[in-house]
Amino acid sequence: MPQTILSLKQVTKSIDTGTHRVDILKGIDFEVQAGEFVAIMGASGSGKSTLLGLLAGLDSPTSGSIQLDGEEISNLKEDQLAELRGRKIGFVFQSYQLIPTLTAEENVLLPAELAGTTNGDAIARARMLLDTVGLRDRRDHYPVQLSGGEQQRVAVARAFVRKPPLLLADEPTGNLDSVNGRQVLELLLSLNRSEGATLVLVTHDRDLAAHASRIITLRDGLIVSDQRKNAE
Numbered sequence: 001m002p003q004t005i006l007s008l009k010q011v012t013k014s015i016d017t018g019t020h021r022v023d024i025l026k027g028i029d030f031e032v033q034a035g036e037f038v039a040i041m042g043a044s045g046s047g048k049s050t051l052l053g054l055l056a057g058l059d060s061p062t063s064g065s066i067q068l069d070g071e072e073i074s075n076l077k078e079d080q081l082a083e084l085r086g087r088k089i090g091f092v093f094q095s096y097q098l099i100p101t102l103t104a105e106e107n108v109l110l111p112a113e114l115a116g117t118t119n120g121d122a123i124a125r126a127r128m129l130l131d132t133v134g135l136r137d138r139r140d141h142y143p144v145q146l147s148g149g150e151q152q153r154v155a156v157a158r159a160f161v162r163k164p165p166l167l168l169a170d171e172p173t174g175n176l177d178s179v180n181g182r183q184v185l186e187l188l189l190s191l192n193r194s195e196g197a198t199l200v201l202v203t204h205d206r207d208l209a210a211h212a213s214r215i216i217t218l219r220d221g222l223i224v225s226d227q228r229k230n231a232e
Contacts, residue, residue: 002033002034002035003033003034004031004032004033004034004067004070005032005033005034005036005068005069005165005166005198006030006031006032006055006066006067006068006166006198006200007031007032007065007066007067008028008029008030008031008064008065008066008067009029009064009065010027010028010029010063010064010065011025011027011028011029011051011054011061011063011064011065011066012025012026012027012028012061012062012063012064013025013047013050013054013059013061013062013221014062023221024047024050024221025047025050025051025054025061025221026220026221026222027064027222028051028064028221028222028223029223030216030223030226032198032200033198034165034196034198035192035196035197035198036198036199036213036214037189037192037198037199037201037211037212037213037214038198038199038200038201038212038213038214038215038216039201039202039203039208039209039211039212039214039215039216040052040200040201040202040203040215040216040217040218041202041203041204041206041209041215041216041217041218042204042217042218042219043204043219044204045220046218046219046220046221047218047220047221048202048218049170049202051202051218052168052170052200052202054066055068055166055168055200056085056089056091056168057073057076057081057084057085057089058081060074060075061074068084068088068089068166069088069165069166071084086111086114086115086162087115087162087164088164088165088166089164089166089167089168090111090158090159090160090161090162090164090166090167090168090197091159091167091168091169091170092152092155092156092159092167092168092169092170092172092188093155093169093170093172094170094171094172094174094175095175096143096148096151096152096154096155096175097155098143098151098154098155098158099143100142100143100144101142102142102143103139103140103141103142104130104135104138104139104140104141104142104143104146104150104154105123105126105127105130105139105140107143107154107155107158108126108129108130108154108157108158108161109122109123109126109161110158111158111161111162112126112161112162115162117162122161125161126157126161127139129157129160129161130154130157132157132187132190132191133153133154133156133157133187134153135150135153135154135157138150147180148175148176148180149176149177149179149180149183149184152172152173152175152176152180152184153183153184153187155172156172156184156187156188156191160191160195160197163195163197164197165197165198166197166198166200167188167192167197167198167199167200168200168201169188169199169200169201169202170201170202171202171203171204171205172184172185172188172201172203173185173203173205173208174203174205181208185208185211188201189211212229213228213229214226214227214228214229215227
């Protein structure tokens with residue numbers, strides 16, 4: 001029986017502007033099984049980026065429950081959330097978020113260094129991942145010496161370095177041309193399969209979302225569609 005990696009029950013998110021309340025998410029319910037590739041879609045203002053932030057533990061819901069790998073994260077303190085993110089979540093951002101003063105290899109190793117687990121095994125894994133994403137000869141290059149596509153491939157390798165059970169991606173091909181975007185997508189799919197990580201991706205790109213096994217569509221803070229592909 002598939003393991004549930006994410007479970008959301010009646011999740012809401014509201015903000016108080018001082019003059020009125022804005023309801024961004026209005027009662028979100030869904031589960032994600034381990035190994036799934038889920039695309040979250042919706043127009044600007046639909047709540048998809050807010051939802052991704054909640055899944056990442058970067059923000060807390062106004063109400064409702066979020067469980068990650070069986071652990072309730074809705075009410076954790078910031079230091080607890082930071083520790084949880086380090087263990088269980090990998091990130092790929094649209095803007096790469098590489099440290100400019102670190103080499104490609106050092107950027108990939110950063111999550112392990114922050115966790116205090118930089119050792120021979122971590123270095124070997126970082127190099128293996130850089131090889132996998134086609135950057136064997138670019139390990140010692142700094143971000144400024146890499147193209148946008150190469151920088152995003154470094155970011156993908158970094159996201160997988162600690163073998164997180166959940167990978168979150170925010171418009172990971174949004175700053176790339178079609179060729180580099182396709183390469184990054186293929187890398188995410190390949191690593192999703194080979195590493196067994198669950199992939200939840202926010203995008204407005206229907207071509208990219210078409211590769212997901214499931215598409216969740218938001219509108220005005222509500223899920224209006226949750227479509228699964230038929231098994232091959």
